Amino acid sequence: MTDTHLQDYIERIAHLIRSETRIAGADFDLQPIQQSALHYLAHANRYSDTPQAVTEYFGLTKGTVSQTIKALEAKGLLERGADAQDGRKVHLKVTPAGKKLLKKTMPARTVTGVWADMDEGMRTDLLVHLKNLLQDLQRKNEMNAFGVCKTCRFNRKTGDNRFFCELTQEPLRPAETELLCREHETSTA
Amino acid sequence: MTDTHLQDYIERIAHLIRSETRIAGADFDLQPIQQSALHYLAHANRYSDTPQAVTEYFGLTKGTVSQTIKALEAKGLLERGADAQDGRKVHLKVTPAGKKLLKKTMPARTVTGVWADMDEGMRTDLLVHLKNLLQDLQRKNEMNAFGVCKTCRFNRKTGDNRFFCELTQEPLRPAETELLCREHETSTA
DNA sequence: TAATATAGTTTCGAATCGAAACTATATTAA
DNA sequence: TTAATATAGTTTCGATTCGAAACTATATTA
Known part of the structure; x- marks a missing residue:
């Protein structure tokens, strides 16, 4: 092999x-x-x-x-x-x-x-x-590896079903966090 | 997923x-x-x-x-x-x-x-x-899946480092048994 | 012997793809 | 505030990939 x-x-x-x-x-x-x-x-x-x-x-x-x-x-x-x-x-x-x-x-x-x-x-x-x-x-x-917000180090949960991207400094709708992103970086948490 | x-x-x-x-x-x-x-x-x-x-x-x-x-x-x-x-x-x-x-x-x-x-x-x-x-x-x-003689049901060991293919009814040189075969069928042994 | 199956080649056209030249907009440096 | 450079995207070109279909030749079967 x-x-x-x-x-x-x-x-x-x-x-x-x-x-x-x-x-x-x-x-x-x-x-x-x-x-x-x-x-x-x-x-x-x-x-x-x-x-x-x-x-x-x-x-x-x-x-x-x-x-x-x-x-x-x-x-x-x-x-x-x-x-x-x-x-x-x-x-x-x-x-x-x-x-x-x-x-x-x-x-x-x-x-x-x-x-x-x-x-x-x-x-x-x-x-x-x-x-x-x-x-x-x-x-x-x-x-770039691509990935969804859930596993991204830039993703911050700001409330019940509310999210914020630290990289782009923009709020994200819940549905958006399920989509693929080219800026994704794996969270090391 | x-x-x-x-x-x-x-x-x-x-x-x-x-x-x-x-x-x-x-x-x-x-x-x-x-x-x-x-x-x-x-x-x-x-x-x-x-x-x-x-x-x-x-x-x-x-x-x-x-x-x-x-x-x-x-x-x-x-x-x-x-x-x-x-x-x-x-x-x-x-x-x-x-x-x-x-x-x-x-x-x-x-x-x-x-x-x-x-x-x-x-x-x-x-x-x-x-x-x-x-x-x-x-x-x-x-x-066909292809594979080597070692894992093939047609392969028969006929002696020390001597092999025989039951499908083609031909003896095989040891080196040949390491090669890929289109007739390969996984042995169910 | 005829019909059919198999191995392989050739021809054709559509699609894939990279390379390079190109346009347009942004960003950075002078 | 330009000038230089970087980035996003398009267009053009040619080589390659690939399948479909028609074709040749040899084997096998009926």
Whole structure:
């Protein structure tokens, strides 16, 4: 057992999932990376719903991401919004049509099947391991890890169901704290 | 935690590894899938060193694989051989140049790094989980799982360091039993 | 001997992706 | 208050990936 096995397994699993995703999306003219990006954007908070964040999340280049977003927008699954403070930034909102589509395509069918067949212990173990692996790789590549407020060191609870972000110095609605943030830093508490 | 997380982690990890693999191979004009195929063929036994086997191993189509092989052959990293019994089959041998190259590119650098940072328990846990996941997906897709003789139900030990395959009815050299086989079926012993 | 199955190649077109050049807005330094 | 630099994003380009389908050739089965 060596480190090539790790790379090998990941690659083969990814190929299988990708090939399924391709089939699942074919009925809706949705490519794998388009589905993934749409899925991400449906779960990203207001600091993280930009092309730049998508770029970081998937480790792609900004040119590639720009193409993907253009395609999704043309299909009416995504809408572009301006940023009030920064004229360079673009905010991407998934349209109702986009959300409807996501329900049909994500996750891939056999992933759901395999998941359903696992017992609870196996599920959490697997996710914990994958998460650690991802974070280790991201750390080595000096990338942001992304995460939700609950586990973030910048998150402060200011009352019953009221939260405040110490980084952006803004209050957050409870629902927002469930979304992914590119500025997330694990709390060391 | 839901099944979308699983798909999500796998995809992001795969993207990172792939992007590194691309960089590692750039110096040698080797694409990610070319590296992977070459690596596989360097570890495949004589029943599994064919284009068809590569197709199954990575879950690609035969047309795609044919392209990849052509490219590797043109670069002198792979050589084509005929099958003595079946005129349709092609056997693919990695050349010394190919083996030399593999040592330099596989596995990707940060994968090696992350692996080195893990303790032994973590390593085996992670690999076991990934292997299970892969096999579950393969079972659901009615694909061959690939594996080495040691864990195969067709493998019979016929003496000191002597082995025999009950499926192909052929004796196997000890070194061969360490290679990957597309006909592998887990022994239920 | 004919029909079918399997192994592999070729051709085609769509999509992926990175690299590099480019525009526009922000931030920092002089 | 400019000028320089950094950041966000788009566009263009070309190489590669990939699947689908048509094709050739050999094996197997009827």
